[in-house]
Amino acid sequence: MGASVVILGGGVGGSVVAMELRAQLPAEHRITVVERADRFVLGASLLRVIVGERRPEEISRPMTALARHGVEVVTGDIERIDPSRRSVEVGGRRLEADHLVVAVGADLDPSAVAGLVESGHSFYTLEGAVALRDALASFAGGRLVVLTAAPAYKCPAAPYEAAQLIESSLRRRGVREKVAFDLYAAEPAPMGVAGPKVSAAVRDLLAAKGIGYHPDHQIVAADAPARRLRFANGAEAAYDLLAFVAPHRAPRVVSDAGLAAQGGWVPVDRGTLRTRFERVWAIGDVTGIPLKMGKPLPKAATFAEGEARIVARSIAAEILGGQPSEPYVGIGECWVETGDGATAHGKGDFFAEPVPVVSLEAPSAESHRAKDAWEREWLGRFS
């Protein structure tokens, strides 16, 4: 009888595990993805939606595309995970797995900050990105604020990219001079895990575009009627249009399952991505992987994808009896969009000790084309 692999979450990590495994395992072995959303949305492309460079349907694909790859898709909310039995409840149905992969990502929790939901646009969701796009289209001048509402969030480059893309779009529309533009960040520096050189390069990019940067500003409350933000350090800021990255938290279903450590994220062996439960793996944003420097591995598609490939090989080897996979080594790369058709390419060894070794090249049209190709390649997987 064939083995059964159940993958929780059909986002970046889950979809890669599913497609890789399908390519490696004969058809008698069953691969199931459980996912609540009916469409896969490429996170990196939300930034292009904000500035009208992509329409929502251009950056998303139906989840059912996975079925065309020979993967069973169960649509529904995962209500309960029992990792010791490798069983899952979804929509009243119970699924049993020989191998279980937890890839449910990170939840956004804008309500963790009083008044935030009513005050601005959470551009890490498709709905929020579309609402921000519409608000920007009619924004003719005033105070524009981009805010990170907590210091740790997925894709540490994204708010810095969003700010630069928005700035560039305001210039294109001829309204830049009428806008006071500021970025308030809960973190002490941009992309801190990548090191001080990368942080300084990103700060320079913001400064060159006249975007005021205010790090170490942890928001405590937003007042929508007064259009004011209040920070833990006593500072206040006024805004007319607010775009924010909401605080993240681990999905409750994961903490309820006893999979999470303190802080909510799932601890794994960083080389194998195994949890403490037998034949239960966790990958991507839902994991918490500490680095020697004292901060965790950032949450990003580049890591979720790399981890997914290792897990797929490990599971295939267990089922087929082959060589175990080589360990995951924490190499990550990213494209930092800087507006005006330019992108800076970054790459690094995030498991290097004592600190990650990461470099960021100057923005170029060539790297922008590479990002376009990456986007096409990703979405093409769902066709």
Ligand SMILES: Cc1cc2nc3c(=O)[nH]c(=O)nc-3n(C[C@H](O)[C@H](O)[C@H](O)COP(=O)(O)OP(=O)(O)OC[C@H]3O[C@@H](n4cnc5c(N)ncnc54)[C@H](O)[C@@H]3O)c2cc1C
């Ligand atoms: C604006 C933005 C820009 C980004 N840019 C980049 C970039 O340039 N480069 C980069 O590397 N990364 C980028 N990222 C980050 C990247 O998208 C994430 O790190 C990546 O998607 C993580 O993959 P994952 O599989 O762990 O989680 P996800 O891709 O979030 O997948 C988790 C899936 O689990 C599902 N799920 C969760 N809970 C349940 C439940 N209870 N029941 C059923 N289904 C559930 C969710 O619906 C989701 O589809 C960006 C993110 C954003 C928001």
